[in-house]
Amino acid sequence: MRFYNTLIKSVEEFSPLEGDVVKMYTCGPTVYDYAHIGNFRTYVFEDILRRWLKFRGYKVIQVMNITDVDDKTIMGANEKGISLDEYTREYTNAFFEDIDTLRIERAEHYPRATEHINEMIALIEKLIEKGIAYVADDGIYYSIAKFPEYGKLSGFDVKSVKAGARVAKDEYDKEDVRDFALWKFRRPDEPFWSAPFGDGRPGWHIECSAMSMKYLGETFDIHIGGVDNIFPHHENEIAQSEGATGKKFVRYWLHSEHLIVEGRKMSKSLGNFYTLRDLLSMGYNPIAIRYLLLSTHYRKQLNFTFDGLKGAYSTVMRLWDTIGRLESISDLSVDNKVKPKVRDMIDRMVKGFTEEMDDDLNISPALAHLFDFIRDVNSTIDRGELGSADASEILKALQSIDTVLDVMTPIEEEIPSEIMEMVEKRERAREMKDFGLADRIREEVFNLGYIIEDTKDGPKVKKKI
Numbered sequence: 001m002r003f004y005n006t007l008i009k010s011v012e013e014f015s016p017l018e019g020d021v022v023k024m025y026t027c028g029p030t031v032y033d034y035a036h037i038g039n040f041r042t043y044v045f046e047d048i049l050r051r052w053l054k055f056r057g058y059k060v061i062q063v064m065n066i067t068d069v070d071d072k073t074i075m076g077a078n079e080k081g082i083s084l085d086e087y088t089r090e091y092t093n094a095f096f097e098d099i100d101t102l103r104i105e106r107a108e109h110y111p112r113a114t115e116h117i118n119e120m121i122a123l124i125e126k127l128i129e130k131g132i133a134y135v136a137d138d139g140i141y142y143s144i145a146k147f148p149e150y151g152k153l154s155g156f157d158v159k160s161v162k163a164g165a166r167v168a169k170d171e172y173d174k175e176d177v178r179d180f181a182l183w184k185f186r187r188p189d190e191p192f193w194s195a196p197f198g199d200g201r202p203g204w205h206i207e208c209s210a211m212s213m214k215y216l217g218e219t220f221d222i223h224i225g226g227v228d229n230i231f232p233h234h235e236n237e238i239a240q241s242e243g244a245t246g247k248k249f250v251r252y253w254l255h256s257e258h259l260i261v262e263g264r265k266m267s268k269s270l271g272n273f274y275t276l277r278d279l280l281s282m283g284y285n286p287i288a289i290r291y292l293l294l295s296t297h298y299r300k301q302l303n304f305t306f307d308g309l310k311g312a313y314s315t316v317m318r319l320w321d322t323i324g325r326l327e328s329i330s331d332l333s334v335d336n337k338v339k340p341k342v343r344d345m346i347d348r349m350v351k352g353f354t355e356e357m358d359d360d361l362n363i364s365p366a367l368a369h370l371f372d373f374i375r376d377v378n379s380t381i382d383r384g385e386l387g388s389a390d391a392s393e394i395l396k397a398l399q400s401i402d403t404v405l406d407v408m409t410p411i412e413e414e415i416p417s418e419i420m421e422m423v424e425k426r427e428r429a430r431e432m433k434d435f436g437l438a439d440r441i442r443e444e445v446f447n448l449g450y451i452i453e454d455t456k457d458g459p460k461v462k463k464k465i
């Protein structure tokens with residue numbers, strides 16, 4: 001298995017530090033608002049990576065932090081005039097609901113920053129002791145000049161930085177590369193914790209260093225985030241952790257490219273974003289959203305369009321239709337053996353899918369193997385050549401692939417009762433051979449957003465997207 005490691009800027013063979021256990025840290029949400037689908041692109045990618053590692057036999061220990069204290073959450077709580085805890089709780093709950101909706105598997109640990117202040121303080125103390133951190137008038141800062149490897153992840157040349165210049169904000173650009181705040185001294189409008197070096201609250205970057213090392217150790221396998229995290233966040237995490245321990249912090253750094261809208265990163269600050277909830281209330285299917293987010297290679301930008309989302313929906317519907325056909329064949333009691341030709345089709349698909357996913361999660365050709373297979377399965381069914389044992393074997397293979405993709409079980413969409421009544425009325429018209437009325441009802445139903453399909457088991461109703 002190979003991944004692109006941002007640290008060495010090339011693809012390299014992956015092997016975990018300890019046998020078959022993979023320890024990975026994923027930068028989690030800053031809970032100051034609902035997450036947008038750009039954020040979910042990164043979380044879905046991390047989910048695919050996690051599931052792929054498990055598919056290949058690894059045990060995964062994943063940590064995802066919840067940033068519930070930083071510049072943004074404090075500002076949000078102050079604007080609303082409520083406590084930080086009350087403010088962040090709502091968005092933390094919403095985050096967990098959203099990841100369940102998108103079928104993102106739960107990580108093993110979700111540490112909250114406010115519950116790990118002691119670990120952050122201990123880390124800062126160590127950095128002060130080592131002379132890497134220093135006290136300024138508004139907080140404790142990290143002296144990047146004391147860490148000669150600063151810049152190794154983002155490729156930034158530290159020599160061009162003016163010594164001693166500081167930045168207090170959690171988020172800043174490369175043009176602002178400077179000593180950054182580890183701890184911000186108490187201010188009248190901010191929550192604070194007591195610390196030996198002065199009351200205050202942590203900067204954002206120290207949170208991830210402290211929480212990752214607490215749960216995964218001083219050196220662990222994989223650290224992930226979106227490309228916007230490379231600088232300054234991950235660069236600073238390396239400086240803090242390696243500065244304190246003298247050991248390599250992370251072995252493989254993986255970063256996913258952005259989801260973009262008309263050429264620009266989807267982000268809160270640009271206002272060009274949709275939350276998951278926005279899309280659901282517009283009637284889009286969560287599995288279609290999941291499929292859209294996972295189907296572009298993680299190192300390529302994903303251009304979000306509604307046409308793309310509709311396309312994703314028809315793709316997953318194709319999968320569901322094929323699975324429905326296979327299920328009705330596999331239920332037939334006629335028993336027979338799996339045909340060698342079918343066995344061969346399955347093996348080719350699984351092998352192709354696996355080889356591509358092993359190659360830096362090369363999802364597009366992996367999916368192409370799957371859909372070539374789906375096409376062949378359908379034409380075999382059309383020719384009446386698929387037996388029940390064949391169908392069961394194919395379903396087993398698809399279930400196994402679906403432990404990674406998790407898009408093959410449809411979400412039962414509730415059809416409103418008035419639509420169901422119209423469908424029944426149409427059935428009665430058909431029984432009376434009043435096909436004119438039946439067609440008119442079908443059209444009316446269509447105009448209300450639903451499609452009636454006549455199958456041998458009776459009419460089926462689907463939401464139109």
Ligand code: AMP
Nearest residue numbers: 029030038039041042225226258259266
């Ligand atoms: P935040 O809550 O802003 O800290 O972001 C949470 C995660 O979402 C981070 O890993 C970001 O890199 C990632 N992220 C933010 N915006 C986008 C985007 N437009 N596309 C992909 N990932 C994003």
Ligand code: ZN
Nearest residue numbers: 027028208233
């Ligand atoms: Zn982080």
